[in-house]
Each structure stands twice: as structure tokens, then as C-alpha cells.
Amino acid sequence: MRVERELMRGAGPVAVLKLLEQAEMYGYELVQALAERSGGILAMGQSTLYPLLYNLEAKGFVASRWVTPATGRRRKYYTLTDRGRRRLAEDTEQWCRLTSAMTALGIVGDATGAPRGTGVPA
Amino acid sequence: MSVSSSPSRSPVFTRLRHTPLRDLLRGRLTGRLDVERAITRHGFPSVIEGCLRSVVRQTRLWRSERVDVADELAAHFADGLDAGVDPEDLARRFGDLRRVARLIRRAKRRQRPLPWKFLRWSGLAGVALFACYLLLGIRFMLGRPAPPIDYRPLASAAAAAVPATDRAWPHYRAALLEMERPEEIIHTYNRAPHPDEDGWELVRVYLERHQSSLASVRAAAARPGLGFVARSEITAADRALWPDTQPISTTTDPMDPEMLFSVLMPHLSELRQLARTLAWDTRRAAAEGDGVTAVANIEAIIGMTRHAREMPFIINDLVAFAILTSACEAAGDVVARTPTALTDAQLVNLAHRIAATDELLTMRLDGERLGFEDLVQRSYTDNGRGNGRFTRQGLQLLGMLTASGDETERVLVLSALPLVGLIVPDRREMLATYHDLMDTFEREARTPLWEREHSAEDTVEAWHGSLFDTVRYLPLVLTMPALGKAAVQRDLTTTRRDAALVGIALELERRSIGVWPADLADLVPHRLPTLPRDPFDGHALRYTLVNGAPRVYSVGTNRTDDDGVEEVRPGRDHASRWMTQAQLDASRARGGWHAPPAGDWILWPPRRRPLTRDDA
DSSP, rough: OOHHHHHHHHHHHHHHHHHHOOOEEEEEHHHHHHHHHHTTOOOOOOOHHHHHHHHHHHHTTTEEEEESSSSSOOOEEEEEEEHHHHHHHHHHHHHHHHHHHHHHHSSSSSSSSSOOOOOOOO | OOOOOOOSOHHHHHHHSOOHHHHHTTTTOOOOHHHHHHHTTTOOOHHHHHHHHHHHHHHOOOOOHHHHHHHHHHHHHHHHHHHHOOHHHHHHHHHOOHHHHHHHHHHHHHSSSSSHHHHHHHHHHHHHHHHHHHHHHHHHEEEEEEOOOOOOOHHHHHHHHGGGGGGGGHHHHHHHHHHHOHHHHHHHBBBBOOOOOOTHHHHHHHHHTHHHHHHHHHHHTTSSSSOOOOOOSHHHHHHOOOOOOOOOOOOOTTTTTOGGGGGOTTHHHHHHHHHHHHHHHHHHHHHHHHHHHHHOOOOOOHHHHHHHTSSSSSSHHHHHHHHHHHHHHHHHHHHHHOOSSSSSHHHHHHHHHTTGGGGGGOOHHHHHHHHHHHHHHHHBBBOOSSSOOHHHHHHHHHHHHHTTTOOOHHHHHTTTTHHHHHHOHHHHHHHHHHHHHHHHHHHHSSOGGGOOOOOOOHHHHHHHHHHHHHHHHHHHHOOOOOOHHHHHHHHHHHHHHHHHHHHHHHHHHHHHSSOOOOGGGTTTTTTTTHHHTTTSSSSSSSEEEEEEEEEEEEEETTTTTOOOOOOOOOTTTOTTTOHHHHHHHHHHHHOOOOOOOOOEEEEEETTTOOOOOOOO
């Protein structure tokens, strides 16, 4: 299942920042990691990822550098900056609140992960 | 792992072409701006290569940015192919190429340096401003005034209403054509000599030669109306009088009627010269004991005052004031210097004629108002509800009226057109401002001079001090006459007239009691209904006897009674110059050359300027 573009617009940057918090990564690696670690929900097309990375870089949340290994392909690696780290903390906090609110409304599943309140009797 | 840049293997020329100047200056032939090499060097399948080329090309970024994007996307595709993804599938998953290119372009431009962003936004703002300015300019250029109404008949209505048989102008004209102009007198002396002065013979001979014409002038002055219908051109009948006067054209469209401001009034200067000549003849007649002719001349000059006011413009009033002044000064002069020429009855008759000039001492602004309305109708569009906007034709018209023909100025004016169109108030507001101002002028003109604490020109002067207001009220600033000064002129003429009446009353009283009265109050009420007021302080005109001779005077500019002593300093203003109290205080504070004229303003017997020969 793919997430709607508008939702992805809010979730994409924080997801990328979160991945980069753990390690320096290049574009294709990010695409793969997003798809795998979100169970395909946050699978991001290249058309979305690269402009997103450039925007994060323009805002100073990530930094990039070209790396050419002794053997292997030349790639551009992205890493989280201090500013990006602060932004990630803020975004995480907001997402947690949002999730709590959604949970309280019965839109997101409870602690057990079971979905609630479709209104249809079991 | 090591950080590196990839060397190029392209031919030297290609590498040279794609090497940034900075690298060349360092002696490096890097060729690192070669976008095509960045796309092709991986040997991708054609579908991937085409996809990559299309995206990079459509980003329309700087070359260095395109190489960067190409390198990164190439690495992405290479990783995808290495992971075993089908090239077609990989290209398809890349999405809509145009959209990708657009998003990349947008994101990449956000990374550009601050100076570039500043220049870009400045440029965009400049373009936007220019576009707005252009639109304003087009709007301004497209505005057209409605076909104008001819205001000239409205202003000439009184003249046109005079029946042909009652018109004085044809008789004045005939007399003027008969007479030689007194060029020799005018060019020999600074003023016409009086009968007791050297040079009088020149005047006497001239007057003697033209007695018949002067009789015609007196007859003309007795007619009910002047009947001079002012036009923008000289009529065939008047052409002989003013052969060189050219018509003034103020219209851009030959089908439009000429402006009211374009009407020619050369008859005013002719009337003024005829009045001067009659004043000379008054002194001649009195010196020769011919009281009848002297009084007839004064009556005729008063009649000419009425004729000069036939059109309702301020210039007509000003000329009328000047003509009336010559009548009053001539009367005052004759009564003071040759009193025996006039009988008691003639003096009383003269006093009654001079006293009956109140209606000639009013100021009318009707002509100015009509003229401005005419200007507005030719400068503004008309939306049919009494409003409209300023147009190019309006600005051209103002340029024409101010005779600004300089090419540089014209270019400046043209480039400023939209701005002017934006700043200048709309038709309704402009007319309202003008009429408010004229109403203020009229109120001020009704205030006695000694109570007038505001010069009527102050408002317009204040506009002159601000570039914005000058442009905003351009039609007003350029066409507003000096109404405040005209009102002062009216009041000073009234004082001269009153002084002549006091002089006649004093002479009659002297004849009656055998000596000059001790006080002007002795003349009231049997010689004068009331004592005239001094325009400078509101008290009665002053009177004194100096060595047994009477002297009527005003305290003058400095508003101080100097016992009837005048201060004569060559090149200085006469003590009849009026200032507000504030101006007077400022003038005193500055002192020296700027100090207000001292002494009193002697009104009767009238003072003469020293006679000098211009050829001396």
C-alpha cells in the first residue's frame, strides 16, 4: 500500500532524517532502506527522493560529499548535520503527539496494534 | 575509501571547453563541466541513458549543477542495475521525467548562494514593477479626454451682449489708429513729465496734436459697454491695430475649440496707455485752467476702468485697478497743485464720480474658475458621473502652457507619465481642491488687509516646497495666478482712491473756512461720510500739516506712525508694500537690507517719482 502524496510530503523528510541519523547513506541505499524498513509503506520513488534530499541540504539539515572508494562506484553520501538532528527531534516529538491524538480518536491501533472502531460489529 | 575527482579522457579541445576558468588558472584541464560525458561514461542501456539525459537537460540548471545531478542519478541507475533491476523497470520507476526535472530544478536552486538569490528576487521584483509601470503607462496613454466644450463664449458673454451700437471698442480702435503712440515720451523719460517739469513741452505738443482723438476716447469711455469679444486670434477689424500678433493654439486636435486660456486680450494694454494719456491731458487741462476737460478726462478714465473689467479674469481686474489708480492720482495731483482750475461744483462732481467706484474695486475669480474647468475637461477622461483620470493630453497641455520644449525634459516627462497619472488626483478631487482654494482666496480677499494674517499664495507656495505635491497638483501649481497679491493691489488701489477723495474734501473745506482743517475728523460728515481706514493698521488715514501744507498718509509697511515722513532710499521697496505681521517680524529680525521699508506712505498730495531722462 502506498501512502498518499500529501501524507508522504510530511512523513518523507522525517523518515529520511531518521535513516541518516543512524548512518551516512547514498541515494539508492536510502530508497532501499525506506522500502524495506517501512514494509513498503514509505517506498519513495527516485523522483521524490532526490529533490527531497536537495531541499534538506538547502535547509542545512543534511550535508553531502562525493566519495570514490578504491574499488567501486563514485557516490554522493548524505549525513545528518547538527541542525538536522535538532529538526529530527522536533519532528519526532510532533509525530508522537500526532500518533497519540490519532490513537485517542481510534484512527490508529491501540497498544496491542489492533485496529479500532471501524463501526462494524465483529 | 578516498575522496577524489574523476579524470577525463576526452579529447583536449572538449576538455578545454568544459573546464572551468578556476581550474584552468590552476593549470588543470579537468573537463569537469562536461554533462554529456557524465551521462555516457557508464555505458548504460539506451533507455536509462535517454531517461538520464532527458531529466538533466530539462532541469535547465547551471552546468556544474547539471554535472552534479547527472553524476548522482547515474550512480543511482548503476546501483539499480547492479541490484538486478530490469533497465525498463528502473526507468519506469523513475517517474514522470518532466516532473522530476522540475522538482530537482526547484530544490537545486534553493541551494544556490545568497547573492544569487538576492539578485534573482531583485530582478523579479524589478520585472514585476516594470510590468506594473508599463500597465499603468498603457492605461495612462489610452485615456482620452471627451471632446471639449468651448468656454470662450461663456467668458465673453458680457462683451457679446453689448449691442453693436453701444460698443465702445470700435471707437477706441478708431482713436488708436488715428493716434501716434507716444514712443518719444516713453523712451525719453522714466515717466511722463508734469506741467511744472522740464520736458513737459514734449507731452504738451503730443496732447495738442491728438485733442480730436482724445475727444473720441472720452466719448467711447462714456458708452455702456466695451464689446470686445476676446478670441484666440485677431479679428480682421483689429488686424490693422495689431498686425504682428499671432494666434495662440492650445489644442492638439484641430477640430477642438481653442482653450479659454488662449484668448488674446491686447486691448487691455491699449486701454491702459489711453488712460495714461488722458491722465496727462488732465494735468494739461488743469494747468491751462480748463476744469471741464480735466473732470471729463477723469470721468473717462473711470469709464475705461469699467470697460477693462468686461471679461471676468483677474488680469482684467488688475489692469482696471491700474487704470483707476491713474485717475485717482491725476485727480489728487490736480487738486493739490492746480486747485484753481476746478470750481467747487466741479470738485464736488469729481468727488462723486470717484466715490462711485466701489463696484470697480471688487475682485472676481469667475474667469479663473472657468479657465481651470476648461483645462480639466481637456486633461481628464470623463466617466459621465463627474469624474475621470488624468491623461497624456493633460500633461501635454500643461507643457504647452508652460512652454517647456526642451527635449531632455520631454523625455523625462514621458518616462514619468505613469507615475504622474498615479499621483495626480482624479477629476473630481482636482476640481474640488481648486474650488476650495478659490473659496479660501475669496474669503481672505474679503478680510480687511490689516487683519489678513495669511497670504493667499501660502498654500500654493507650500506645494512648491514638496516635489510630491508639485507633481500631484501640477495643473493647479502651473495655472494658479498670484491671487493674494491681486487682492493686496485691490486694497491699495482703494486706499489711493480714498486719499484722492480726502484731498478733494480738504480743498473744499479750505475754500470754505479759509485754512486747512486741523483734523480730518472736521470733514465728517459734511465733506466725507466717514474717514477712510488705513489698510496697514485699520485706523483712520493720518493727516498732518507740514510747514502749513497738508499731508494725508498711511503708516505703511512698518505699521508705525512716522509723523508723515517718508523714507526715500533708491532701490528699496516703497512703504506701500504689504506684509503679514509674521513676515514683518521676520523681516525686522533679519535687519539690514531685509528690514521692512521705513517711513510712512504719503498718499496726498501724490508723490512723484524723480523724473529722469533715459538717454541721460
